[in-house]
Amino acid sequence: MRADARKNRDHVLAVAGSAIAEQGVEVSLRDIARRADVGLATLLRHFPTREALLDALLRAEFDEMTAKAGELEESASPEDALVLWVRDCVAWTTEYRGATVLMAAAIKDPDSALHASCVTLRAAGARLLHRAQEAGVARHDIDGDDLFALIAMLAWLGDQPALAPRAGRLFDVVAGAVLEGAARVGPAASGGSGAGRG
Amino acid sequence: MRADARKNRDHVLAVAGSAIAEQGVEVSLRDIARRADVGLATLLRHFPTREALLDALLRAEFDEMTAKAGELEESASPEDALVLWVRDCVAWTTEYRGATVLMAAAIKDPDSALHASCVTLRAAGARLLHRAQEAGVARHDIDGDDLFALIAMLAWLGDQPALAPRAGRLFDVVAGAVLEGAARVGPAASGGSGAGRG
DNA sequence: TGCTATCCGGATCAGTGGTCCATATATTCG
DNA sequence: CGAATATATGGACCACTGATCCGGATAGCA
Numbered sequence: 407m408r409a410d411a412r413k414n415r416d417h418v419l420a421v422a423g424s425a426i427a428e429q430g431v432e433v434s435l436r437d438i439a440r441r442a443d444v445g446l447a448t449l450l451r452h453f454p455t456r457e458a459l460l461d462a463l464l465r466a467e468f469d470e471m472t473a474k475a476g477e478l479e480e481s482a483s484p485e486d487a488l489v490l491w492v493r494d495c496v497a498w499t500t501e502y503r504g505a506t507v508l509m510a511a512a513i514k515d516p517d518s519a520l521h522a523s524c525v526t527l528r529a530a531g532a533r534l535l536h537r538a539q540e541a542g543v544a545r546h547d548i549d550g551d552d553l554f555a556l557i558a559m560l561a562w563l564g565d566q567p568a569l570a571p572r573a574g575r576l577f578d579v580v581a582g583a584v585l586e587g588a589a590r591v592g593p594a595a596s597g598g599s600g601a602g603r604g
Numbered sequence: 605m606r607a608d609a610r611k612n613r614d615h616v617l618a619v620a621g622s623a624i625a626e627q628g629v630e631v632s633l634r635d636i637a638r639r640a641d642v643g644l645a646t647l648l649r650h651f652p653t654r655e656a657l658l659d660a661l662l663r664a665e666f667d668e669m670t671a672k673a674g675e676l677e678e679s680a681s682p683e684d685a686l687v688l689w690v691r692d693c694v695a696w697t698t699e700y701r702g703a704t705v706l707m708a709a710a711i712k713d714p715d716s717a718l719h720a721s722c723v724t725l726r727a728a729g730a731r732l733l734h735r736a737q738e739a740g741v742a743r744h745d746i747d748g749d750d751l752f753a754l755i756a757m758l759a760w761l762g763d764q765p766a767l768a769p770r771a772g773r774l775f776d777v778v779a780g781a782v783l784e785g786a787a788r789v790g791p792a793a794s795g796g797s798g799a800g801r802g
Numbered sequence: 803t804g805c806t807a808t809c810c811g812g813a814t815c816a817g818t819g820g821t822c823c824a825t826a827t828a829t830t831c832g
Numbered sequence: 833c834g835a836a837t838a839t840a841t842g843g844a845c846c847a848c849t850g851a852t853c854c855g856g857a858t859a860g861c862a
Contacts, residue, residue, distance in 0.1 A: 408829075408840065409829090414841085434817080435818085454820095507764070513766050514766030555767040558761075576753060579743075579785070582781055583781030587777070587780070606860080608858075608859065632848080642811080644812095649809080
């Protein structure tokens with residue numbers, strides 16, 4: 407890549423970051439281009455879709471969340487690790503207003519630029535969940551996909567101005583449900599058959 | 605209102621109904637107008653905004669849900685009434701793909717055409733919740749706003765193609781959390797929690 | 803029949819994401 | 833250093849969106 411191209415790319419990325427922070431992920435691409443003193447075509451060549459732009463912007467944070475999951479796995483109890491990590495995920499996603507919907511769509515669409523990152527994130531969460539289940543502190547009738555959906559759901563809540571004030575409490579409610587289900591049903595020993603059917 | 609105007613209005617409304625059923629609430633208004641053999645301006649005169657169109661379309665169903673809450677209050681136990689009604693709300697909202705976001709926005713915006721309907725719905729839910737709390741079968745640390753947010757959250761889940769398969773189970777998880785928090789009484793037989801299924 | 807208040811919808815506007823291509827420029831070679 | 837070439841650029845353009853305007857068609861009535 408030519409030096410000027412790289413410079414332009416980085417500049418656009420930085421501008422896109424602040425624009426999205428201000429107006430959410432649905433901000434007009436033309437606006438971003440304007441603010442970066444760049445043509446729309448240039449922006450679209452570097453980032454062919456909004457997802458691609460968002461992926462380039464969030465890639466570092468995705469990696470950070472994945473790494474954090476690994477750290478928590480060693481430094482915290484299974485229960486704390488799971489709850490802390492999920493809380494961080496929700497809080498982080500909420501910083502990028504509107505990203506939740508794109509991520510929910512991306513995890514099912516292999517062609518999306520965000521797909522790989524979402525899959526990785528889900529895997530990290532699944533590991534923490536599995537560890538908590540092994541330790542008997544998380545209910546056994548949910549899996550990584552459920553956890554991903556729960557995170558998306560809570561993140562979406564924080565995205566809605568009218569509902570956001572309740573997001574904190576409802577996080578606790580949901581977290582309690584994921585953890586208490588284990589205690590009630592008891593340690594995994596007995597059969598692991600789904601405690602409530604699916 | 606002139607007779608031809610009324611006829612046009614009703615026709616547009618009917619066409620909008622099927623168009624939304626097929627493509628979700630974000631369907632192009634121009635498409636609806638085309639399918640109704642009507643100019644876009646005509647559609648927009650009868651329904652100045654998308655919310656207004658949706659409100660006219662859902663008004664009857666809103667009323668139905670409100671009425672159903674009243675019926676359940678008399679015909680079912682506080683616990684069943686709450687769970688059944690919330691489940692119906694979620695299922696119903698999911699029929700109109702994308703409506704959840706509009707409703708979440710409308711409940712905070714008094715100028716939205718959907719505002720009144722949403723407020724009424726929230727009040728109906730709050731009554732059922734209060735009744736369940738009085739009966740000691742629902743936790744006391746949530747209120748009508750929380751319930752509305754929970755419904756919206758679960759409805760949104762059903763709207764996302766990638767997450768919808770998990771919506772059913774996660775409904776049970778959330779419902780269980782709302783009910784079990786009430787009184788951690790009784791060792792709740794280990795087999796089938798009567799918690800969230802209805 | 804004619805008259806008027808009302809309604810209609812094509813034309814138009816500013817906005818969106820996306821594509822094309824003549825132009826400008828960085829890089830490399832003589 | 834100058835010329836050739838490969839590459840990046842952004843204005844012009846497209847189809848689409850919701851929204852508005854206004855000349856013309858029409859319903860309802862006398």
